[in-house]
Amino acid sequence: MAKVSIDRLKKQFGASVAVSDFSLEIADGELVAFLGPSGCGKTTTLRMIAGFIPPTAGSIRIGKDDVTNVPVHKRNTGMVFQGYALFPHMTVGENVAFGLEMHKVPAVERGKRIDNVLDMVRMTQLRDRYPRQLSGGQQQRVAIARALAIEPRVFLLDEPLSNLDAKLRTEVREEIRALQRRLGLTTIFVTHDQEEALAIADRMAIMHDGKVQQVGFPETLYEKPANLFVANFLGKMNIFAGRVESPGRFVTENKLALAIEGSGAAASQVGVRPERIALSTEPVGPNAMPGVVDSSVYLGSLIDVRVRLDSGEVIGCQLPNSAGAQPAAPGTRVHACFRPGDCVLFSE
Amino acid sequence: MLSPLIFVVWLSFFQDTILYFPPSGYTVSWYQKALSDPAFVNGFITSLQVAALAALCGVVLGVLAALGIVRYRFRGNRPVNTLLLSPLLIPSIVAGLGIYLAYLQLENLLDTRIVGTYGGLVIAHMCLTIPWTVRLVSASMHGLDPAIEQAARNLGANGRVAFMRVTLPMLRPAIVAASLFSFIVSFENLELSLALVGPGRTTLPIAILQYLEFKLDPTIAAVSAVQILLLGIIMLVTDRFVKLSQVV
Numbered sequence: 196m197a198k199v200s201i202d203r204l205k206k207q208f209g210a211s212v213a214v215s216d217f218s219l220e221i222a223d224g225e226l227v228a229f230l231g232p233s234g235c236g237k238t239t240t241l242r243m244i245a246g247f248i249p250p251t252a253g254s255i256r257i258g259k260d261d262v263t264n265v266p267v268h269k270r271n272t273g274m275v276f277q278g279y280a281l282f283p284h285m286t287v288g289e290n291v292a293f294g295l296e297m298h299k300v301p302a303v304e305r306g307k308r309i310d311n312v313l314d315m316v317r318m319t320q321l322r323d324r325y326p327r328q329l330s331g332g333q334q335q336r337v338a339i340a341r342a343l344a345i346e347p348r349v350f351l352l353d354e355p356l357s358n359l360d361a362k363l364r365t366e367v368r369e370e371i372r373a374l375q376r377r378l379g380l381t382t383i384f385v386t387h388d389q390e391e392a393l394a395i396a397d398r399m400a401i402m403h404d405g406k407v408q409q410v411g412f413p414e415t416l417y418e419k420p421a422n423l424f425v426a427n428f429l430g431k432m433n434i435f436a437g438r439v440e441s442p443g444r445f446v447t448e449n450k451l452a453l454a455i456e457g458s459g460a461a462a463s464q465v466g467v468r469p470e471r472i473a474l475s476t477e478p479v480g481p482n483a484m485p486g487v488v489d490s491s492v493y494l495g496s497l498i499d500v501r502v503r504l505d506s507g508e509v510i511g512c513q514l515p516n517s518a519g520a521q522p523a524a525p526g527t528r529v530h531a532c533f534r535p536g537d538c539v540l541f542s543e
Numbered sequence: 544m545l546s547p548l549i550f551v552v553w554l555s556f557f558q559d560t561i562l563y564f565p566p567s568g569y570t571v572s573w574y575q576k577a578l579s580d581p582a583f584v585n586g587f588i589t590s591l592q593v594a595a596l597a598a599l600c601g602v603v604l605g606v607l608a609a610l611g612i613v614r615y616r617f618r619g620n621r622p623v624n625t626l627l628l629s630p631l632l633i634p635s636i637v638a639g640l641g642i643y644l645a646y647l648q649l650e651n652l653l654d655t656r657i658v659g660t661y662g663g664l665v666i667a668h669m670c671l672t673i674p675w676t677v678r679l680v681s682a683s684m685h686g687l688d689p690a691i692e693q694a695a696r697n698l699g700a701n702g703r704v705a706f707m708r709v710t711l712p713m714l715r716p717a718i719v720a721a722s723l724f725s726f727i728v729s730f731e732n733l734e735l736s737l738a739l740v741g742p743g744r745t746t747l748p749i750a751i752l753q754y755l756e757f758k759l760d761p762t763i764a765a766v767s768a769v770q771i772l773l774l775g776i777i778m779l780v781t782d783r784f785v786k787l788s789q790v791v
Contacts, residue, residue, distance in 0.1 A: 266701075267697060271699070273697070274693075276693070276694060278688055282694070283713060284715075293695065293698055293700075297699030341694075
């Protein structure tokens with residue numbers, strides 16, 4: 196395995212810029228998720244790393260080698276495609292053998308390696324089956340085994356779970372993560388599913404409009420989003436527009452004063468995560484805003500409550516459905532309370 | 544659909560030279576006559592050779608043409624596609640006449656004989672076999688997931704190996720079907736060949752036509768029955784390897 200260095204990568208299709216100024220260092224054995232809505236350039240970036248798309252500018256290094264102009268078949272990356280892309284006319288064993296044959300692995304070792312990878316994904320019994328005889332989850336496992344058999348320097352996964360049903364998705368996700376950790380695979384995992392990315396990644400790169408918005412640990416991205424896009428893409432956030440009046444004091448357009456932490460004199464917006472807001476009958480703490488419950492939606496483990504503040508804003512709160520929780524009926528007068536430390540400042 | 548076929552086979556066993564109902568008796572002598580008539584035997588052999596060659600060459604070129612049209616976006620992609628299919632739209636007799644005139648010009652230019660040669664006939668028949676192949680194979684290519692060939696490339700295969708080992712096998716049903724249909728359209732073609740055959744190089748449909756100009760006895764029905772039987776066997780055998788209904 197090897198580290199991957201991407202330097203100011205750019206891709207332009209005609210007049211439209213698909214990816215621009217993409218720089219990222221991926222450490223040996225690290226799993227980085229590229230997360231973003233469809234059309235954000237995450238798959239284009241992955242395909243440039245695999246070698247399917249030539250970049251317009253910038254460079255890609257795998258280990259010490261600059262592979263920017265190396266053809267696909269000499270890059271030694273192991274890719275898992277969204278639709279699995281198994282060879283329909285070959286059995287499971289032949290699918291896995293294909294890459295080994297191409298890499299001129301001697302027949303004796305080839306057999307051993309096939310056994311080994313099929314064992315890793317628990318597919319040994321189905322070695323002689325054809326892809327059409329397998330379920331989606333099994334096909335996915337074969338695709339993973341096929342990519343890993345060639346002992347790639349980088350493991351690339353393009354939305355590998357999007358064709359699986361919800362339960363299987365979590366299962367395969369955990370298997371991929373366990374395998375990746377055990378083998379120390381340098382991995383890039385492309386997804387549009389934020390929960391998937393949060394669960395699997397060591398670090399995440401959030402992309403939008405061809406640009407990296409923020410790179411960091413899942414907690415950092417969630418707790419300290421760099422901008423409104425990141426904040427709203429990873430979960431939800433209540434946003435108050437206004438300005439910092441004095442240090443520690445933010446006044447919204449509706450003249451609502453909020454106690455904030457941190458310095459951000461230029462901040463024009465303050466965000467609070469819905470689950471960081473508590474509702475109580477009495478004001479608690481410096482930020483306790485009176486209002487009336489507008490609606491309340493029961494979501495099982497959570498209750499989603501919308502509160503219309505007396506100042507005019509409507510905010511969303513997510514309350515845990517914990518023991519002794521009181522259902523907040525619409526019309527109830529409450530105070531929405533949150534800590535100054537849970538306010539995130541944005542200046543844009 | 545089957546009734547003309549059944550009727551022809553039935554007719555071929557009628558005893559009477561002049562067809563009328565009901566037949567006065569049944570015989571297999573027309574088959575003996577057909578199989579011993581050199582015009583039919585030679586015509587059959589010529590048709591077989593021409594059809595096999597035209598199908599082979601047409602499929603090879605047709606697959607390459609389909610590959611070019613589907614894979615590469617070039618200026619004139621669509622006109623070329625339309626042009627390759629046009630022989631299917633023009634009446635064969637018109638196309639045959641056109642080819643005949645073109646061959647005459649070419650003969651003057653090159654000072655060699657083309658009309659009446661095997662080569663000339665095979666090339667003319669490729670005007671039928673290429674469009675069939677392009678149609679079937681390009682339809683099949685459009686249905687392929689491009690990620691499958693990309694996966695082969697990712698696993699270390701260069702472009703040529705990925706095509707030969709992965710893409711071509713996936714196109715196999717379409718190629719087999721194209722070969723079969725090419726063979727049949729060439730074998731049974733009458734109009735295109737009319738102006739292009741020479742003495743001693745007559746195809747079976749033309750031999751039948753020439754016979755019909757003078758006689759109308761069950762020999763023709765016997766010849767047709769043999770032809771139906773042969774093509775039927777070829778289709779059945781092919782269908783064992785490739786489910787034709789899934790391709791066409």
